[in-house]
Amino acid sequence: MKFTFTEENLKKIEAIRKKYPTSLAAVMPVIYIAQEQNGYISEEVMEEIANVLSIDKVNVLSVVTFYTMYHTKPMGKYHVQVCTNVSCILRGAYEIFDSVKKKLGIDHMQVTEDGKFSLEEVECMGACGGAPMIAINEDYFENLTKEKVEEILDSLK
Amino acid sequence: MERIVLPQIENLNQIDVYLANQGFEAAKKAFTLSSDDIIDQVKKSGLRGRGGAAFLTGLKWSFMPKSNDKPKYLCINGDESEPGSFKDRQIFEFNPFQLIEGAIITCYAIGAKVAYLYIRGEYHKWIKLMQNAVDVSYERGFLGEKMKETFGTNFSCELFIHKGAGAYICGEESSLMNSIEGKRGYPRVKPPFPAQFGLWGNPTTINNVETITNIPPIIRNGWEWFSKIGAPKHPGTILFGVSGHVNRPGVYELPSGTLLIEIIDKYAGGVIGGKKIKCVIPGGSSMPPLRGDQLEGVRMDAESLKEAGSAIGTGGIMVMDEDTNLLDVLIRISHFYHHESCGQCTPCREGTGWMEKTLKRIKAGLGTSKDLDLLCDVASHIEGNTICALGDAAAWPVKFMITRFRDEFEKYVNNNVQIPVPNKVHSMRNTAIPLANLEKN
Numbered sequence: 001m002k003f004t005f006t007e008e009n010l011k012k013i014e015a016i017r018k019k020y021p022t023s024l025a026a027v028m029p030v031i032y033i034a035q036e037q038n039g040y041i042s043e044e045v046m047e048e049i050a051n052v053l054s055i056d057k058v059n060v061l062s063v064v065t066f067y068t069m070y071h072t073k074p075m076g077k078y079h080v081q082v083c084t085n086v087s088c089i090l091r092g093a094y095e096i097f098d099s100v101k102k103k104l105g106i107d108h109m110q111v112t113e114d115g116k117f118s119l120e121e122v123e124c125m126g127a128c129g130g131a132p133m134i135a136i137n138e139d140y141f142e143n144l145t146k147e148k149v150e151e152i153l154d155s156l157k
Numbered sequence: 158m159e160r161i162v163l164p165q166i167e168n169l170n171q172i173d174v175y176l177a178n179q180g181f182e183a184a185k186k187a188f189t190l191s192s193d194d195i196i197d198q199v200k201k202s203g204l205r206g207r208g209g210a211a212f213l214t215g216l217k218w219s220f221m222p223k224s225n226d227k228p229k230y231l232c233i234n235g236d237e238s239e240p241g242s243f244k245d246r247q248i249f250e251f252n253p254f255q256l257i258e259g260a261i262i263t264c265y266a267i268g269a270k271v272a273y274l275y276i277r278g279e280y281h282k283w284i285k286l287m288q289n290a291v292d293v294s295y296e297r298g299f300l301g302e303k304m305k306e307t308f309g310t311n312f313s314c315e316l317f318i319h320k321g322a323g324a325y326i327c328g329e330e331s332s333l334m335n336s337i338e339g340k341r342g343y344p345r346v347k348p349p350f351p352a353q354f355g356l357w358g359n360p361t362t363i364n365n366v367e368t369i370t371n372i373p374p375i376i377r378n379g380w381e382w383f384s385k386i387g388a389p390k391h392p393g394t395i396l397f398g399v400s401g402h403v404n405r406p407g408v409y410e411l412p413s414g415t416l417l418i419e420i421i422d423k424y425a426g427g428v429i430g431g432k433k434i435k436c437v438i439p440g441g442s443s444m445p446p447l448r449g450d451q452l453e454g455v456r457m458d459a460e461s462l463k464e465a466g467s468a469i470g471t472g473g474i475m476v477m478d479e480d481t482n483l484l485d486v487l488i489r490i491s492h493f494y495h496h497e498s499c500g501q502c503t504p505c506r507e508g509t510g511w512m513e514k515t516l517k518r519i520k521a522g523l524g525t526s527k528d529l530d531l532l533c534d535v536a537s538h539i540e541g542n543t544i545c546a547l548g549d550a551a552a553w554p555v556k557f558m559i560t561r562f563r564d565e566f567e568k569y570v571n572n573n574v575q576i577p578v579p580n581k582v583h584s585m586r587n588t589a590i591p592l593a594n595l596e597k598n
Contacts, residue, residue: 019317020317021228022338062340066341067278068323070322085442085493087406090481123238124238124240124493126243126280128398128401129398129400135279139281
């Protein structure tokens with residue numbers, strides 16, 4: 001499916017371009033914009049990013065596949081990220097991760113059938129003082145218990 | 158105790174409150190000094206980098222060439238992905254203008270016209286807060302062309318935020334620069350160092366967020382004042398992030414050289430349930446762990462921790478109580494470095510994987526004490542043999558955890574396991590216990 005940036009996003013890209021001396025440097029923020037518009041980064045999206053920035057598609061591909069926050073497949077409406085790094089496991093992150101898996105019926109990097117939730121086991125999110133923690137899309141939820149996580153997931157429409 | 162980086166002033170993240178508390182006065186003062194004077198003051202203050210290596214900040218700045226034939230850059234490292242480290246986000250949230258002011262002074266001192274503040278992608282909320290502060294600074298004439306008028310100088314600089322996208326390796330300075338350039342975050346071979354060949358091949362200085370935030374008070378109050386705070390060889394305050402089995406985890410700004418035990422007991426409220434401490438990682442997961450009985454008299458500064466057999470790192474203190482299963486912890490740490498290895502250097506790319514697999518074999522009850530020696534052997538072949546420090550960071554926890562807690566790890570291995578071939582890494586593929594099967598256990 002052909003992908004084109006919206007007018008508004010093209011303006012944003014124009015502004016981003018001005019922050020850097022090369023157009024290649026704008027690729028990371030532009031991938032974010034594309035991901036926000038399209039939900040994930042498909043081949044067509046990469047092509048359009050390359051077009052807009054006048055760079056090779058391979059430059060886009062190499063960046064998309066290196067960084068974990070760019071997704072090449074559709075994720076759920078709510079992308080649930082559970083940190084299971086050291087500070088979090090010391091405070092019960094594996095129990096949280098297991099209960100989320102059980103509740104949603106999916107595993108690491110899977111999406112529920114209705115497309116509502118996706119799950120990812122993530123590395124340290126920089127919230128060690130509030131361990132255990134999860135992030136849903138862009139929001140952090142800290143100092144959790146299994147019950148609290150359940151409540152949070154139930155509250156999502 | 159005076160707090161330098163995170164003063165206890167309400168709403169300091171509002172520009173008017175910041176201005177009412179001597180905000181941007183250090184920058185005003187800086188513009189009356191020469192750039193050499195500023196570098197000299199920072200050198201004399203003894204300020205050392207807060208990002209892990211504890212390198213002298215003023216000395217780093219002095220490596221920048223004086224000539225102006227190429228553009229110069231400042232990078233501020235807010236990648237903060239070291240497990241156990243969560244201090245920079247406090248600065249983004251509670252004292253963003255001091256960071257911006259520090260960036261202005263640093264740009265002036267090193268002759269940079271553009272500064273990039275690299276913040277990890279997961280910090281959406283803090284990126285927004287920081288972007289707000291940057292926007293307000295532009296509006297009020299503290300950044301960009303308008304600052305010439307505000308400060309009555311002919312110097313101006315720009316500050317841009319670059320959002321990371323979830324790669325631990327981008328906290329490494331040369332990898333961070335590649336990431337800003339729009340490339341994969343592969344560390345570069347050094348030398349040349351960033352001061353000669355940094356962003357787009359131009360002279361670049363790169364400092365941690367906390368380091369830069371320390372600059373305005375040093376310029377405002379003078380280097381002598383700063384050099385008297387905390388440990389003489391590593392002066393100032395440090396943001397200690399305490400996590401794990403403590404009653405009050407959080408970030409505590411304390412003078413360097415504070416006793417580790419005091420931080421855990423007095424500030425972080427002691428260990429949950431009054432249990433004993435089995436292990437403490439004092440500076441984020443890359444640093445060598447200390448035994449609970451090694452903590453007496455250990456002070457949190459670079460010199461003292463070096464003596465104790467660890468390092469200050471980012472000041473992220475992870476506390477583990479007596480009931481912690483260190484094998485589980487080590488498996489998790491090894492998994493992390495395996496996952497985050499960028500894949501450039503063979504010892505790290507392969508070694509981190511082998512360490513994780515071998516540890517998982519032990520967890521599955523199929524390890525012998527030879528595996529412990531094997532792990533130390535693999536670690537020793539990674540350490541020092543890679544382009545960047547991620548190799549060392551992956552090797553140290555394994556090497557030191559096993560040597561310092563050998564008695565405990567011996568309990569996890571089973572010396573009755575029969576391994577039909579000699580236990581060498583290259584022959585592990587052919588053992589009677591296929592590694593692939595372990596994943597299911």
